[in-house]
Every structure is written in C-alpha cells, then in structure tokens.
Amino acid sequence: MSETPSKIKDENYRVLARKYRPTNFDELIGQEAMVRTLSNAIETGRLAHAFILTGVRGVGKTTTARIIAKALNCIGPDGKGGPTIAPCGQCDNCTAIAESRHVDVMEMDAASRTGVDDIREIIEGVRYAAVSARFKIYIIDEVHMLSRNAFNALLKTLEEPPEHVKFIFATTEIRKVPVTVLSRCQRFDLRRISIEQLNAHFSKLAKLEGCEIEDKALSMISRAAEGSVRDGLSLLDQAFAHGAGAVSEQQVRDMLGLADRAQVLDLYKAIMKGDTADALTQLRHQYDHGADPVVVLSDMLELTHWLTRLKVVPDAGEDIVTSEAERKEGMEIATGLSMPILTRSWQMLMKGLEEVRIAPSPLAATEMVLVRMTYAAKLPTPGDMVKKLQDNPQGGPGGAVSSGGNASGGNAPAARGAGQISGSDNSGAPKAFQVIRSNGQARILAQDYVPAEVNAPDADVVYEPNPETFADLVALFERYAEASIAFQLNDNIHLEKFEPGIVVFRQKDQVPSNLIGRMADLLKQWTGKNWLISQTTERGDDTLYEQELEAERQLRQRLSQNPLIKAVLEQFPTAQISDIRKKADEFLLLDDGSHDFVNSDFLVDEEDFGLE
Structure with a gap:
C-alpha cells in the first residue's frame, strides 16, 4: 500500500529555524558590526587565531561560527579562491561545512564534553595539518561549561596554536569564561535583533511559506521572541500550524496566553481609580479566557513603561505595536497620572511579579498585587504629603505629626533618625510615611512606594548623636x-x-x-x-571579638581561684562553669568572706550560678 503525498510531506518537513538557517553573512540579520570587523580582517589578512561569540540564545552564535569556518576555508567555484567574507557555497569545503561533515571543521558541545580528556584530544589533534581545508577549525559551543582543568589544559595551545588552526568559541554566559581565555580571543558580542528587523524577516518567510499572517500577530511574535531569531521562528512555526495557513491576531493571543491590550488598558484604569472589585473582576475574566497571570502583570509593567515614556516623550508612542486609537487612549491616561504615581506603580508591579512567579497560586498572588495597587491609588504621593505638612505642620483633623515617634503616636525611636507621619485619607485607609534627610533634602518613604525627593528644609528630622566609642x-x-x-x-x-x-x-x-x-x-x-x-x-x-574572648579567659581564671567556686566544684565534681559573663558578678559578690560555704546551711542552685 503506497503512502499518501501528505504523509510523505509531513515526514520530510523541516522546521523554519533549520530550513531558513543563514548560510552566509548576507543572510545574517542584525549583526552588521561583527560582519564589518570580520570583512576588514579578511581583506587585510589580520585574522585572529581564536574567536569567541557571545549573545542570548537563538541569536545566531553557532550559525555565525559555521559561516566564519566557510569564509576562512572557501576556495571558490574554480578552486583558486582565498579567505572571503562572501563564501561561494558551491566548493567542496563550503558544502561539506554546511552539511556538518567536513573532516577539518570539528564541532564540540562543551555542555556534554566538559572534561580535560576531551580537551586533550583537541591538543593532540592540532599538531597535524588540515587534510583538505586551508585551516583546521575547532568550534566549541557553550564553552563556559568546560571545567576549570579543561580550560587550564587549553590555555597554552590557545595562546600559541599552529598557523593552520583556528578556534571559534560560542557561549551565552561570557562571565563564566576565565579572563585568561578571553584575553586570547577576539570577542564578538552578537546583539539582540530588534522588533522591526524580526518583523521584516518573519514577514518575508511567511510569504515564502505561502502563509498569511496579520501584522499585529507578527508583531506579537516578534515581541515574544525577545531578540532571538530562533525563538521567533519556533513561535512562527507554531502559529502557522495553529492558523492552518491564515494566522489572525486573536489566534496568536490565544497561543501565547496574552490578554487583549484593550483589556489590559481597562484593568489599568480600574486600578488607578482604586476600584478593587472591578479590577479583580476583570482579572478573573482574563484568566478564565486563558490569560496567564504572570503575562498580565508583565503586560501591565510594559504598559506602565509605555505610559511613562508617553508622558516624558509623547512621540514614544508611535511604534508598530500600538494602533492610533490605543496611542490616543494611552496619552489620555498618561496625562491624568503624575510621574510619582507611575513610578510607584512600576515599583509595586516589579515586586509583585517576583511574588507571582514563586507563589503556589499565581492567580491568588496576582489578585493580592492588584489589591495593594488599588488601595495605594487612594493614598497621596510623598510630595503631596510634604506639602500638607508644610501647610499644616502641627497636623490637622485628618492626621498627626510626630517627631521620633512611631505611626501610632508611641515613643518608639524613628528608624535611621527619621521623623514619622501617621494619618488616614478620606476613605479611612491608614497610611504611614517616613522622613529621611539626605544631602540637605528630605526623602519621604510610604509603604511600598518609590522614594520621591522633595525640597522640605523645614521637615522635622531627628539625628542620632555621634557614637562616643x-x-x-x-x-x-x-x-x-x-x-x-x-x-x-x-x-x-x-x-x-x-x-x-x-x-x-x-x-x-x-x-x-x-x-x-x-x-x-x-x-x-x-x-x-x-x-x-x-x-x-x-x-x-585586637578585634572586639578577640578582646571579648580575652576578657572571658581572664574572668574564668579569676573565678577559678575564688574560694566559693572552689567549694562548689568540690561538692559537685562534674559541674562546669557556664554563662560566665552573665553570672560572674553574682559569684564574686557572694565571696565577701562572711560565709562558711562548706559547713553552713547555705544552699547553691546550680542553674542560678551557671553550673552544669
């Protein structure tokens, strides 16, 4: 029985990340600085003996390493070419390297081969000339995973390799690579790919694949890729399968677990109004329709950043991710919010996002974050509070001012020499502010809020006296x-x-x-x-700790000569002196010469006298 064409097609399908893997520098997007440096090095003959490529996952490190290998070993279609920034892709060396079967270009995964024995194979192999290529090239991926001994074994060879050997390292954790290795390599930092470049690249691939995808959906995938081409291609592959040839914005939202941007704006407005019930209802609605609580908070963080940029630089809202209606609504929201409120929201969302990620119930943790934010929305900003203090320094019906006291009016000392303010707003919600003087200004801290610098030279601040010792x-x-x-x-x-x-x-x-x-x-x-x-x-x-030990040693010696202690130890041979600093004075005061300890009825409590 013969197989159907569709089944054969499925078995031969290659994922987009492999199918459209760049084969030359012209196809490599977003790395113009590195290509320019390599081009100049090849043209002038200033080729390093070792390269190290670093960058986030999926940005093209291994692909770039293979392209460099082809560029160094290409001989051209006629077999007479030299190193070139534009390898032909037709000669035996280029085709063999592209298919990962070239005998002189060896790839090693340091994540699975981390030991010194693996490096010893390389050290022994570099002594022999290349079989058919111009250079023998060693590509070591995730090089930071090598053990310390493996790095040490490689150092001498890396510093003085034979002329026919080149090393190309790739890593996502450049800080874990020893500086002794970094100093022997030419370093290239592969940058994240911008959303605009990813959009253009993915749009071109969608046309080649014969798939239709909405611009908004493409932008969502580009944003979710976070600068990684491979991650974006994997999401694009998934979107094509999800949409069956026609991908809509809503399908991508469902696939990524994103909340609708309009719903995020509505939720944000409910929070800024202090409407707790409405905010929780909207969050539950988004959750029931597949939105991830972590993603909801992340979207709100992004929205807070966007609104702040709109407030500072209005043109910042003109990007490909938002529509004209969204930009207009965003400008209205930004105009109605002050900068302290926006920065306070950012800080609370950042803290809340950490809590949600580690919470056993992300939804419950997210609800608690929204409750805090809605109640905080009813509170005045630190600047407003200082203005009220300046207008009414003695406190009014709505609150009281205390210097050096606690929020409830007690006598507890204020933290770090700071005055504290307590009171309540019109809703009756309690609030506590802390005044800290710094560089001639007062800083007001209020619960989870970001400290706001305000000029308040008359703020009542209490300082600690200078320590005398x-x-x-x-x-x-x-x-x-x-x-x-x-x-x-x-x-x-x-x-x-x-x-x-x-x-x-x-x-x-x-x-x-x-x-x-x-x-x-x-x-x-x-x-x-x-x-x-x-x-x-x-x-x-001597350190205070050393002085303390010496004082205890001298005290123990003094006590051991005390007649009373001697008498107790004779009565209780297995007893030992403990808590010596706490009980020493009591021992010494008892020894006033008026007690015949052994022959009198004077009783000794072992616990009271520190005896065990």
Whole structure:
C-alpha cells in the first residue's frame, strides 16, 4: 500500500529555524558590526587565531561560527579562491561545512564534553595539518561549561596554536569564561535583533511559506521572541500550524496566553481609580479566557513603561505595536497620572511579579498585587504629603505629626533618625510615611512606594548623636538591623584610631570591599555628619571579638581561684562553669568572706550560678 503525498510531506518537513538557517553573512540579520570587523580582517589578512561569540540564545552564535569556518576555508567555484567574507557555497569545503561533515571543521558541545580528556584530544589533534581545508577549525559551543582543568589544559595551545588552526568559541554566559581565555580571543558580542528587523524577516518567510499572517500577530511574535531569531521562528512555526495557513491576531493571543491590550488598558484604569472589585473582576475574566497571570502583570509593567515614556516623550508612542486609537487612549491616561504615581506603580508591579512567579497560586498572588495597587491609588504621593505638612505642620483633623515617634503616636525611636507621619485619607485607609534627610533634602518613604525627593528644609528630622566609642558605633549598626556590617566591625576589624567622625582601622582579607562606603552612607543618614573612614596597614588593636574572648579567659581564671567556686566544684565534681559573663558578678559578690560555704546551711542552685 503506497503512502499518501501528505504523509510523505509531513515526514520530510523541516522546521523554519533549520530550513531558513543563514548560510552566509548576507543572510545574517542584525549583526552588521561583527560582519564589518570580520570583512576588514579578511581583506587585510589580520585574522585572529581564536574567536569567541557571545549573545542570548537563538541569536545566531553557532550559525555565525559555521559561516566564519566557510569564509576562512572557501576556495571558490574554480578552486583558486582565498579567505572571503562572501563564501561561494558551491566548493567542496563550503558544502561539506554546511552539511556538518567536513573532516577539518570539528564541532564540540562543551555542555556534554566538559572534561580535560576531551580537551586533550583537541591538543593532540592540532599538531597535524588540515587534510583538505586551508585551516583546521575547532568550534566549541557553550564553552563556559568546560571545567576549570579543561580550560587550564587549553590555555597554552590557545595562546600559541599552529598557523593552520583556528578556534571559534560560542557561549551565552561570557562571565563564566576565565579572563585568561578571553584575553586570547577576539570577542564578538552578537546583539539582540530588534522588533522591526524580526518583523521584516518573519514577514518575508511567511510569504515564502505561502502563509498569511496579520501584522499585529507578527508583531506579537516578534515581541515574544525577545531578540532571538530562533525563538521567533519556533513561535512562527507554531502559529502557522495553529492558523492552518491564515494566522489572525486573536489566534496568536490565544497561543501565547496574552490578554487583549484593550483589556489590559481597562484593568489599568480600574486600578488607578482604586476600584478593587472591578479590577479583580476583570482579572478573573482574563484568566478564565486563558490569560496567564504572570503575562498580565508583565503586560501591565510594559504598559506602565509605555505610559511613562508617553508622558516624558509623547512621540514614544508611535511604534508598530500600538494602533492610533490605543496611542490616543494611552496619552489620555498618561496625562491624568503624575510621574510619582507611575513610578510607584512600576515599583509595586516589579515586586509583585517576583511574588507571582514563586507563589503556589499565581492567580491568588496576582489578585493580592492588584489589591495593594488599588488601595495605594487612594493614598497621596510623598510630595503631596510634604506639602500638607508644610501647610499644616502641627497636623490637622485628618492626621498627626510626630517627631521620633512611631505611626501610632508611641515613643518608639524613628528608624535611621527619621521623623514619622501617621494619618488616614478620606476613605479611612491608614497610611504611614517616613522622613529621611539626605544631602540637605528630605526623602519621604510610604509603604511600598518609590522614594520621591522633595525640597522640605523645614521637615522635622531627628539625628542620632555621634557614637562616643567604637563599641557604641557597632551597637548603632546593630540597633538599625545592619547585622552584616556589625559582624564585620566586631570580628574582622583591628581599630587603629577612633573619635566621633573619624574611624581608622586595618581590616582582614574577608571583609567586603564596599564596607567603608556603606558605613559612610549610613552614618551620614543617621547622624547628619560626614564621617572620615579609612584603612591603614598598622597592626591596630585586637578585634572586639578577640578582646571579648580575652576578657572571658581572664574572668574564668579569676573565678577559678575564688574560694566559693572552689567549694562548689568540690561538692559537685562534674559541674562546669557556664554563662560566665552573665553570672560572674553574682559569684564574686557572694565571696565577701562572711560565709562558711562548706559547713553552713547555705544552699547553691546550680542553674542560678551557671553550673552544669
């Protein structure tokens, strides 16, 4: 029984990413800078012995490596050509490289062959000349996956390879490649492909495939590709299969799990109005129709960025993704929102997106984000709050102002020497603001909002007094929950000089390099003064931790000579002194010479006296 033509066609089908893989530099899109550099190098004969290509997934690193291999080994249709930026694609070398069967062009996947033994094969092979090509070329993909020993084994060969050998590395994680390797390679950073370039490329491929696709649908695929040609081609392949030859905007939305842009605008307007019920209803409607909660928040983040750009640069809205009606509506929304509100929304959405991605129920987490945003929409901005304070510094019926107090009017100290403000808006929703002085200005922090700089020279700000001793300085960092800095100061700092406003010390090697900068910034905020903090090579005092250990050792020695302690230990041979710093004074006070411990009825509680 013979097979049907359609079945044969399905079996022979090649995905778009493979079918339209570039075979020369003219077909490679978006990498003009790299092509120009290589062209000049080939024309002048300044060919590097090693290249490293880096960029995001699907941007064309491996494809570019193969094109470079063809460019270096092409001999032209007549067999007499040399290295060229435009390989012919017809000679034996070009065809063999294109089909991944050339004996002198070897590809290795470092993700699966990471060991030094794999590199040793390359080191042994470079000694032999190419069989039929001009250069023996080693293409190592995902080179950052090689082990440290493998990199070390490759270094010497990479620095002084034979003239007939070229190395081409590709990686998505350039920071994981040792600098000793990077310094021996000519580096090319392959850029992300712009939406406009992807649109033009995908539109051309759609015509070649005989498929119709709406411009809006094409733009959605280009945006979802995030600069990756391969990712975009995979989505385009899926769209063609989904639409069966005619792809609409709605089909792509359903395929990608996107919410309709008009619905995102409606949801955003409901949030900015503070209408919690409407916002949650709209979110549930979008979710029921297939929208992913993470994508909904991502779309709102993009919308916030777009509205901010519209407000700053009105022409920013003229792009291929939005229609004229959407741009008009976006301009109306942007005009009605202030910049502090837009930046506050951005910050809350960014934080909310992180929560949704790790939440067990993305929908529930998204609803909580919208609830926070709708309630925040009812609150004044920090700038408005400062204006109210300036107009009514003593507080009015709607709220009270306290300096150094907490939001409820108690006596708890204000964090970082900041005045705090408490009150409520017309809806009765509580709000708390924190005033922090910095560089002659006041900063107002309100719940999850982005700090907004405002001129408020009369704001009531309380500063901490300067610490009198180094131990007081450490205690200040502990009091404001800067535990990491307090730990470093206590355990790893040898003090050379201290006076209010000046600290000089020698630090151990494990101290982070940004310690001095962090200390200076925080002390400026807390005390209102600039501190001079510097390092020295002098020996300095023992660290506070070392001093504490020495004091405990001396105290233990002193206690061990105390007659009372001796008597207790004789009565309880297995007992040990514990909590020595806590109980030492009690031990020493008891030893006033008035007690005959052994012969009297004086009782000792082991727990009270730190005995185990």
